[in-house]
Amino acid sequence: xxxxxVLIAAxxxxxxxxxxxxxxxxxxGKVPPGQAKKATGSKSAKPYAPGQNKH
Numbered sequence: 771x772x773x774x775x776v777l778i779a780a781x782x783x784x785x786x787x788x789x790x791x792x793x794x795x796x797x798x799g800k801v802p803p804g805q806a807k808k809a810t811g812s813k814s815a816k817p818y819a820p821g822q823n824k825h
Contacts, residue, residue, distance in 0.1 A: 801809070803818035812818075 801818075803815040803820075806818040807813075807815040
């Protein structure tokens with residue numbers, strides 16, 4: 771009976787801890803233009819700015 775209680779407790783801990791999500795502040799996870807420029811190695815951040823995207 772003791773092992774059953776331990777197994778149930780472990781299962782509950784796993785279920786509860788799997789629902790935790792981390793949230794980024796502000797832009798819902800979007801990367802700022804300067805950081806996107808650094809990641810891609812581009813010389814200009816202009817293509818990554820939201821107001822500069824030409825279609």
